[in-house]
Amino acid sequence: LRICEAMIRILERRRQFGGVWEMLEDLTRKGYPIPVEAFGVLIKGYGYAGMVEEAIEVLEKMGNLGLKASAGCYNALLEVLVKHNRIAEAENIYQRMLLAGFKPDKITSNTLLHGFGKSGKVKRARRLLEHLKENFIYPDAINYTALMAGLCKAGMPNEALSFVDDMTEDGYQPDVVTYSALIAGFCKAGNLHQAFILFNQMVDRGCLPNVFTYSTLIYALFKAGKAHDAHTLLNEMQQSLCSANIVTCNILMNGLGKEKKMDEARALYDEQGCVASVETYNTLISGYCKKSKLDEAFRLFHRMYVDGRPPN
RNA sequence: CAUGGUUUGAACCG
Secondary structure, three states: OHHHHHHHHHHHHOOOHHHHHHHHHHHHHOOOOOOOHHHHHHHHHHHHOOOHHHHHHHHHHHHHOOOOOOHHHHHHHHHHHHHOOOHHHHHHHHHHHHHOOOOOOHHHHHHHHHHHHHOOOHHHHHHHHHHHHHOOOOOOHHHHHHHHHHHHHOOOHHHHHHHHHHHHHOOOOOOHHHHHHHHHHHHHOOOHHHHHHHHHHHHHOOOOOOHHHHHHHHHHHHHOOOHHHHHHHHHHHHHOOOOOOHHHHHHHHHHHHHOOOHHHHHHHHHHHOOOOOHHHHHHHHHHHHHOOOHHHHHHHHHHHHHOOOOOO
């Protein structure tokens, strides 16, 4: 299994999906058993490559090789479909999964709830929650958060917030992930006021904000043109012994770049001691381009190769 | 020397 997965990954990285199938057919011909789990890796690989149709076809091709898809394969495919907002197809695959005799597990339910949320299907989500309970599968904090995060991405933070009551009735309190998702949802909707109400509420309830929570709010403050408040919150974050990570750095640089303070942004990045990611470079390049400093932008572009992080 | 460690909830550029 390990060898099989490793080979699939290597071929995927080179976008040689044809080679993957050659290998699988070859193994079958020679009588080696192929572990079905390996196909989950392949399905995800197609997903990352944006080849959704091909991901769906993996199920058929498995049948051709005389193999039956596992729950993990169905879950992987559901995730690919949800990521690409193909919710009708996800629904279709889910029904096929049930027909094949699989019960939805935590991963299945999380993926579907996230997908229903992301496509604003509140009623369908409620129906799934009921169906799960009828089958003695009880939704937990993660299930509810997956749904709420989806709704937030759909620009429906108020609908998301309403599920806190359902969650509480089932005996679960929102955790730091739930709060961060809701805060991000209200920030995205431009309701910073409500975002900070939730921020204060979580602190009052003894739920400690983490780097996700702070980064979300710092990003929103910059976007609202409140650079000063963003800096204040950054200080607050550091005083609460929460250290910035690479995403926080990217957010700061993005914010400072908008203020056309690229030098300050670079200094800040060095000071935090973060290691530049592809996103870091993209953020900086984007900042320089907006300032029409193409020479600086290209300097960074070339440095990406030297750094071993080629442009995407 | 190299590669890999199936699948699910929150933040940044594109």
